[in-house]
Amino acid sequence: MRKDDVFEFFSRLAADNPHPETELEYVNDYTLLVAVVLSAQATDAGVNKATRALFRTVDTPEKMVALGEEGLKRHIKTIGLFNTKARNVIALSEALIRDHGGQVPANRDALEQLPGVGRKTANVVMNTAFGAETFAVDTHIFRVGNRTKLAPGKTPLAVEKKLERVVPQPFRLHAHHWLILHGRYTCKARTPECWRCVVADLCPYTPKPSEPKRAKPAPAH
Numbered sequence: 001m002r003k004d005d006v007f008e009f010f011s012r013l014a015a016d017n018p019h020p021e022t023e024l025e026y027v028n029d030y031t032l033l034v035a036v037v038l039s040a041q042a043t044d045a046g047v048n049k050a051t052r053a054l055f056r057t058v059d060t061p062e063k064m065v066a067l068g069e070e071g072l073k074r075h076i077k078t079i080g081l082f083n084t085k086a087r088n089v090i091a092l093s094e095a096l097i098r099d100h101g102g103q104v105p106a107n108r109d110a111l112e113q114l115p116g117v118g119r120k121t122a123n124v125v126m127n128t129a130f131g132a133e134t135f136a137v138d139t140h141i142f143r144v145g146n147r148t149k150l151a152p153g154k155t156p157l158a159v160e161k162k163l164e165r166v167v168p169q170p171f172r173l174h175a176h177h178w179l180i181l182h183g184r185y186t187c188k189a190r191t192p193e194c195w196r197c198v199v200a201d202l203c204p205y206t207p208k209p210s211e212p213k214r215a216k217p218a219p220a221h
Contacts, residue, residue: 010171013178020177029104061093088116133172140183
C-alpha cells in the first residue's frame with residue numbers, strides 16, 4: 001500500500017471512530033493485565049461476563065493471591081483454558097508482588113517475564129495502560145494487515161514490525177484498536193462486509209461473487 005494510501009486508510013478509520021477503546025472491561029492497570037491474559041483464545045464479551053463480578057472485589061495482586069487459584073477458577077470457569085489461565089494469573093500476581101511492588105510494570109520486557117504474558121498481551125497493556133505506540137497483532141490485525149496489504153507478513157511478529165514501519169502520525173497510538181475493531185466488525189474472516197467498508201477502494205481484496213459489492217469510494221479528507 002502506498003504511503004499516501006496508508007495515511008488515507010487511517011484517516012478514514014479515525015473519522016469513523018474518533019475515540020477507539022478496548023472492549024475489555026477493567027478498573028485499573030492490574031485488572032486490564034488480567035483481562036488480557038484471560039482473553040487469549042476467548043472473546044472479549046465472554047471475558048467481561050466472567051470478570052465483571054470478580055473485578056468488583058478483586059482488583060489488586062494481593063487480593064488475587066488471597067482469593068487463590070480455586071477461588072479464581074469459580075469465577076472464570078466459562079472461559080476457555082480456565083485451569084491454565086487461573087494458574088498463570090495467580091503466578092503473575094505473586095510475581096508482581098515479589099518483583100514490582102504490586103504494580104504493573106510499564107516495560108514490555110518486564111511484562112513478558114510474567115507467567116502467561118506473551119508479546120501480544122504485553123503490547124496491549126503497554127498501549128492501553130501506558131499510552132505506548134505498540135501494535136498487538138491478534139487474529140483480526142493479522143487478517144486485516146494481510147488482506148488489505150497494509151502490513152503483509154507470514155507471522156504476527158512480521159505484521160507487527162511492518163506496522164511499526166508504515167503507520168504514520170497522528171495515528172500510531174490508536175492504530176491497534178482501529179485495526180482490531182475493523183477486523184472484528186467489518187473485515188471479518190469468512191464474510192468481509194466490503195459493501196460498508198470505509199476503506200474498500202484502498203484495498204486490493206476482491207469480494208467473492210456471493211458477497212455484496214464494494215462500497216463506493218469515500219470522499220477524500
